[in-house]
Amino acid sequence: MNSIAVSASLHVRYVLRLADTCLIHAQRLSEWCGHAPVLEEDIAMTNLSLDLMGQARALLSHAGSLDGQSWDEDQLAFLRDERHYFNLTLAEQPMRRSSAHSSGGDFADAVVRNLILAVWFRLHWQALAASSDAELAAIAGKALKESRYHEEHAAQWVIRLGDGTEVSHAKTQAALDRAWAYTAEMFVDDDTDAYAQAQGLGPLRSSLREAWQSSVQAVLDEATLSVPPASSFLSTGSRGTHSEHMGFILAEMQYLQRAYPGGRW
Amino acid sequence: MSVADLHDREQAAWRVLDDVLDPEVPVLSVRDLGIVRAVDSLEEGMRVVLTPTYSGCPATEVICDSVRQALESAGFGPVTVSLQRAPAWTTEWMSDEGRRKLREYGIAPPGAVQPPGPTPMTFFPRRPLAAAPEVLNCPRCGSAHTERLSAFGSTACKSMHRCLTCREPFEHFKPL
Numbered sequence: 037m038n039s040i041a042v043s044a045s046l047h048v049r050y051v052l053r054l055a056d057t058c059l060i061h062a063q064r065l066s067e068w069c070g071h072a073p074v075l076e077e078d079i080a081m082t083n084l085s086l087d088l089m090g091q092a093r094a095l096l097s098h099a100g101s102l103d104g105q106s107w108d109e110d111q112l113a114f115l116r117d118e119r120h121y122f123n124l125t126l127a128e129q130p131m132r133r134s135s136a137h138s139s140g141g142d143f144a145d146a147v148v149r150n151l152i153l154a155v156w157f158r159l160h161w162q163a164l165a166a167s168s169d170a171e172l173a174a175i176a177g178k179a180l181k182e183s184r185y186h187e188e189h190a191a192q193w194v195i196r197l198g199d200g201t202e203v204s205h206a207k208t209q210a211a212l213d214r215a216w217a218y219t220a221e222m223f224v225d226d227d228t229d230a231y232a233q234a235q236g237l238g239p240l241r242s243s244l245r246e247a248w249q250s251s252v253q254a255v256l257d258e259a260t261l262s263v264p265p266a267s268s269f270l271s272t273g274s275r276g277t278h279s280e281h282m283g284f285i286l287a288e289m290q291y292l293q294r295a296y297p298g299g300r301w
Numbered sequence: 302m303s304v305a306d307l308h309d310r311e312q313a314a315w316r317v318l319d320d321v322l323d324p325e326v327p328v329l330s331v332r333d334l335g336i337v338r339a340v341d342s343l344e345e346g347m348r349v350v351l352t353p354t355y356s357g358c359p360a361t362e363v364i365c366d367s368v369r370q371a372l373e374s375a376g377f378g379p380v381t382v383s384l385q386r387a388p389a390w391t392t393e394w395m396s397d398e399g400r401r402k403l404r405e406y407g408i409a410p411p412g413a414v415q416p417p418g419p420t421p422m423t424f425f426p427r428r429p430l431a432a433a434p435e436v437l438n439c440p441r442c443g444s445a446h447t448e449r450l451s452a453f454g455s456t457a458c459k460s461m462h463r464c465l466t467c468r469e470p471f472e473h474f475k476p477l
Contacts, residue, residue, distance in 0.1 A: 076450055076451035076453075076461065077451075079451065079453050079454065079455070079461075080451055080452065080453035083453040083454075083457055084453070086355075086357035086359070086457055087355060087356055087357045087457065088357070089357045090355060090356030090357025090358065091356045091357070093356075093357075094356060094386070170387070171386075173387065174386035174387035174389070175356075175386060177386070177387055177388065177389040178353070178356055178386055178387075178389040178390075179356060180389075181389060181391070181477050182355060182356060182477075184415070185452055185453075185475070188452065189452050189453070
C-alpha cells in the first residue's frame, strides 16, 4: 500500500506531534502486555496504553480533518512513513526489550519514561484546555483528567524503586540516565511552536520546562535519585528525523495494513 | 407534530434509554452513567448526543450502537448518535440510583472528584493514613478498613482494592 503524505500546515503539524507521541508511547507500553512483573502492573500498563491510544485517535481524527485531504485516524496511523511521524524521540526508544543499540528493556525504563512523559502531557493538556482550537481544547480537557492517574502511578513506582533496595535504586538511576538525554527535545521551540503560540493554539514548549522540572525533581528527590547532568545531545523526532528504532516500531504497527490494504475485522 | 407531541416523544425516548446498559458494568444504564447529553426529536427520527467516559474506552462504540438500536426498535428511527467531548464527562454526573446499583453489584461507587490543581506526588501507602481524606468502604461488608492494590483495573474506569475485614477483593469506580 502506498504511503500518504500530510500537508505542511503548521496547525496539522502541531496536532500530529501530540497525536504521534501519544500513539508511539501507547505502542511501547502495550509491549508489556503479558510481560509485566506482576499481574496488577500488566493491567496498569495496558490501561495507560489504552488511554493514550484513545487520546491519539481523537487527535489523529482532528489532524485528518484539518489536513484537507480527508485522511482518517487509521490512514494517518498506518500509512505514514517515518519522516511524516512527529513524536518525541524518547517515546520510540526500546522500553521492554533491549536492542543492539540500547540496553533498555528494564521495568525501570518503563516507569521512568512514564513519569517524564506523564508530567509533560499533563502540562500540555492544562494549557491546551484554553486553546483557540475548540476541538483540541475538548480533547485536552478529557485527557487532563486521565493524565493525573498516569502521573500518580508513575511517581509511585519511581519512588518505590528509587528508594527501594540497592539493586532497584541502581537500576532506576540507570534508566533515568538513559532517558535524560532525550528530555532536551521536549522543551525546544521551532516554527511550529512559534505558530501555535501566535495563533493561541498552545504554549511554547520552552515555557513548560520550569513546571516540568519542578514536578519531576520533587519525585526524584523523594526517590533519592539524582538528576543526570545535561548534555549537548538534541534529538529531533518531533521534526520527523528519528532514531534507528522508529522504522522497526512502524514496521510492527503497520505491517497488516500494508500487506492487506484496507483490511477490517 | 406539535411542540407538546415532540416533548412527549423525547420523554418516551429517555425512558427507553433506562434499559440501555453499559456493556462493561451491566447494571448501569447510560442514564445512570450520566453520558446522555441530549435527546432531540426531529421531524423524522431522533438525534442523541453522548459524552464518552474515557478517551480510550472500548465500550464507546458499542454503547452508540446499542442506543441507536434500542431507539429504532422502539419505533423512534431513524436515529443518529453523535459524540460530544466538551465539557468532559465526570463521575459527578453519575446518578444516585447508579451509585446504589454499583454498590449492590459489588463495586464501590466514585467519591468526590479531586479539584484541579497540583497533585502532591508522594509515596502512596496501600492503607490510607488516619488523616486520609477519602475512606473507601467495602461494598460487601461496609468496613472502612480497606486498601488499594492498584489504581488500574479490569476496565479504564475502575481501580482494584481489598477489604481487610472480610478479606474480599473489590473494585472501585474511580472519581474522574
